[in-house]
Amino acid sequence: MRSGMDVRIGVIGTGVMGADHVRTLATSVRRAEVVAVSDLDQERARAAVAGLGDIRIVEKPTDLVAAEDVDAVVVASHDDTHEELVLACLDAGKPVLCEKPLTPTSDGSLRIVSAERDLGRRLVSVGFMRRYDPGYVAVKDALRQGTVDAPLMLHCVHRNAEARPNLPSSALIAGSAIHEIDVARWLFEEEITRVTVHRPRRSGRVVGETSDPLLLVMETTSGVLVDVEVFVNAQYGYDVRAELVGETGTLSVDDPAAVVLRTTRSRSTAVVQDWRDRFADAYRLELQDWVAGVAVGQQRGATAWDGYAATAVAEAGIRALETGSPSTVHLEPRPSLYHD
Numbered sequence: 501m502r503s504g505m506d507v508r509i510g511v512i513g514t515g516v517m518g519a520d521h522v523r524t525l526a527t528s529v530r531r532a533e534v535v536a537v538s539d540l541d542q543e544r545a546r547a548a549v550a551g552l553g554d555i556r557i558v559e560k561p562t563d564l565v566a567a568e569d570v571d572a573v574v575v576a577s578h579d580d581t582h583e584e585l586v587l588a589c590l591d592a593g594k595p596v597l598c599e600k601p602l603t604p605t606s607d608g609s610l611r612i613v614s615a616e617r618d619l620g621r622r623l624v625s626v627g628f629m630r631r632y633d634p635g636y637v638a639v640k641d642a643l644r645q646g647t648v649d650a651p652l653m654l655h656c657v658h659r660n661a662e663a664r665p666n667l668p669s670s671a672l673i674a675g676s677a678i679h680e681i682d683v684a685r686w687l688f689e690e691e692i693t694r695v696t697v698h699r700p701r702r703s704g705r706v707v708g709e710t711s712d713p714l715l716l717v718m719e720t721t722s723g724v725l726v727d728v729e730v731f732v733n734a735q736y737g738y739d740v741r742a743e744l745v746g747e748t749g750t751l752s753v754d755d756p757a758a759v760v761l762r763t764t765r766s767r768s769t770a771v772v773q774d775w776r777d778r779f780a781d782a783y784r785l786e787l788q789d790w791v792a793g794v795a796v797g798q799q800r801g802a803t804a805w806d807g808y809a810a811t812a813v814a815e816a817g818i819r820a821l822e823t824g825s826p827s828t829v830h831l832e833p834r835p836s837l838y839h840d
């Protein structure tokens with residue numbers, strides 16, 4: 501990294517999330533300069549950089565990783581491309597912020613953990629942005645200060661307005677509930693050991709075979725219970741909430757709606773459409789912290805180990821979904837590189 505200079509960033513994948521990250525980095529993150537993007541779909545790449553100044557489009561993502569003027573990389577392409585691209589970044593010795601999930605399988609994440617361990621320094625951050633959401637951060641701070649004494653349970657709601665037809669049921673766990681998996685590990689600073697998945701009556705609004713909604717129940721090492729309702733065809737909007745129950749009180753994270761409308765004997769607030777509205781601050785703060793870390797040679801946010809552990813829990817959840825029985829989480833020993 502060039503000391504005192506802006507961090508020059510390349511973004512791979514300029515779809516929904518990648519285009520959002522390009523715009524946020526280019527307009528709202530200090531010391532960040534987006535110099536290049538790459539997408540299989542050139543049209544999407546062009547649209548993502550339009551009006552943002554001099555950002556070049558690189559055809560092959562591996563050329564972007566290798567480019568001399570790229571200091572650090574954001575990976576926001578499809579899940580099944582993450583492993584190869586993150587490993588290419590590690591090969592090139594470049595910091596990388598990879599969108600969640602780190603990889604679709606825990607074996608793939610372990611290969612990244614091994615490569616990073618061999619390198620002897622942490623370069624990988626995973627896009628678990630809720631760690632930056634002011635509501636979740638306030639809960640973590642309150643928990644640390646002992647405001648509600650020891651945690652006993654965490655109740656979570658995770659609803660999307662609608663999902664694509666025939667979304668695999670496993671995606672409710674590996675694509676959506678993986679955020680709650682990460683939140684629970686991060687809040688309680690302990691691992692999840694067992695997952696049970698219940699299938700309530702299926703919503704008649706689901707197009708295709710998806711089993712929707714699902715209810716996950718997870719247990720942590722010390723016995724905290726975490727339940728997550730995942731409902732990706734909830735129709736009315738995007739709704740993510742959580743309530744932590746402690747020994748002396750509760751801590752809730754609700755949708756931070758800005759305006760309360762009172763009219764003709766009613767009181768209402770809007771429900772957002774999707775995660776880009778709900779977590780806009782979290783994405784910006786995550787990118788800001790990542791860039792600040794890259795500038796001083798520090799890895800920030802969720803690590804490759806966190807990415808691996810979350811995927812291993814999601815895998816246990818998918819086994820539980822398929823078998824109808826509780827499933828134990830298998831984790832390899834945590835390398836010393838990830839002990840702080």
Ligand SMILES: NC(=O)C1=CN([C@@H]2O[C@H](COP(=O)(O)OP(=O)(O)OC[C@H]3O[C@@H](n4cnc5c(N)ncnc54)[C@H](O)[C@@H]3O)[C@@H](O)[C@H]2O)C=CC1
Pocket residue numbers: 512513514515516517518538539540541544561576577578579581599600601627628629675775
């Ligand atoms: N942190 C969060 O809240 C969210 C994270 N995500 C994650 O972000 C990633 C992207 O998701 P979306 O933007 O929703 O998908 P998307 O389908 O809108 O965009 C993905 C883009 O990647 C491109 N792409 C695919 N393979 C590529 C390759 N090998 N090289 C270059 N470009 C390639 C596609 O052409 C597409 O433009 C996924 O990993 C997803 O799980 C998605 C939504 C929210």
Ligand SMILES: O=C1[C@@H](O)[C@H](O)[C@@H](O)[C@H](O)[C@H]1O
Pocket residue numbers: 660675676677679775
């Ligand atoms: O990661 C995300 C999406 O992929 C997923 O589909 C949504 O359920 C999550 O809330 C969002 O943050």
